[in-house]
Amino acid sequence: MKDSHSLSNSTALRDETVLRRVRQLGSARDGLREWRLQRWTAIALVPLGLYFVISMLRLATSDQITAAAWLGSPVAALLIILFMLAGLLHALIGLRSVFADYVHTRARLVAAELLVRGATVIIAGASAMAVLKLFLAK
Amino acid sequence: MDRPLSPFMLPKWYRFQITSLLSILHRLGGIALAVGSIMLAWWLIAVAAGGEVFAATHAFIASPIGVLLLFGWSVAFFYHLCNGIRHLAWDAGYGFEIRTAYRSGYAVLAATVVLTVLAWLYVLLA
Numbered sequence: 001m002k003d004s005h006s007l008s009n010s011t012a013l014r015d016e017t018v019l020r021r022v023r024q025l026g027s028a029r030d031g032l033r034e035w036r037l038q039r040w041t042a043i044a045l046v047p048l049g050l051y052f053v054i055s056m057l058r059l060a061t062s063d064q065i066t067a068a069a070w071l072g073s074p075v076a077a078l079l080i081i082l083f084m085l086a087g088l089l090h091a092l093i094g095l096r097s098v099f100a101d102y103v104h105t106r107a108r109l110v111a112a113e114l115l116v117r118g119a120t121v122i123i124a125g126a127s128a129m130a131v132l133k134l135f136l137a138k
Numbered sequence: 139m140d141r142p143l144s145p146f147m148l149p150k151w152y153r154f155q156i157t158s159l160l161s162i163l164h165r166l167g168g169i170a171l172a173v174g175s176i177m178l179a180w181w182l183i184a185v186a187a188g189g190e191v192f193a194a195t196h197a198f199i200a201s202p203i204g205v206l207l208l209f210g211w212s213v214a215f216f217y218h219l220c221n222g223i224r225h226l227a228w229d230a231g232y233g234f235e236i237r238t239a240y241r242s243g244y245a246v247l248a249a250t251v252v253l254t255v256l257a258w259l260y261v262l263l264a
Contacts, residue, residue: 039229045219046219046222060264061261064184064185064192067185071182084175084179087171091175094168095169123176126179127183129186130182130183130186130187133186134186
């Protein structure tokens with residue numbers, strides 16, 4: 001059984017799986033990946049988010065020099081970058097599930113996906129650059 | 139077909155319930171926080187740039203609109219955090235009884251109010 005499975009997997013069955021995907025028949029078999037990633041990022045965001053909020057509250061009335069000094073410290077720089085990445089990934093998955101529920105034409109769905117994916121990459125890149133600049137300047 | 143679509147079923151076809159209301163607020167809060175990531179990125183860039191960019195950003199944040207936005211994001215953050223923990227408990231299989239779901243819902247609302255008030259008291263007294 002094992003042999004026939006691997007044989008068919010490398011030839012006939014694999015083609016059938018591909019055809020099934022093309023025809024959108026049944027599961028693509030990785031449906032749980034995003035669900036799990038949303039939960040893992042959620043768990044990570046509990047401590048990271050609390051650290052972020054407490055930091056922001058302490059910086060609330062501070063000037064640029066204090067904020068730059070704080071963001072330049074290795075622990076703060078690392079944790080803020082991690083907070084931003086986990087948060088953006090979590091947000092991307094969440095926004096995609098909103099689109100899946102409320103965007104009903106293919107063209108609009110593609111446009112919405114492109115917009116949020118592009119925005120996510122830009123926001124993540126720009127934030128990381130800003131924090132790294134402050135960290136490396138110290 | 140013009141079938142009603144959740145959550146737009148709410149006032150007309152569905153009665154308001156705390157459970158469905160909190161579920162909708164979880165999504166709305168999440169969307170608000172996603173938009174807020176733009177503001178956070180902008181602020182990080184402003185700190186890194188310094189000078190006039192930081193001054194302009196700081197002036198916007200301290201303006202009435204800026205403070206209102208920050209207040210909204212703080213409510214959304216604390217709500218989404220507390221209700222997110224409620225969701226993680228559900229994912230782990232706990233708290234599905236209707237009584238428990240209602241109680242945890244009210245607990246999330248209470249925690250959101252307490253955390254928001256504490257945060258803004260800290261800012262105002264600092």
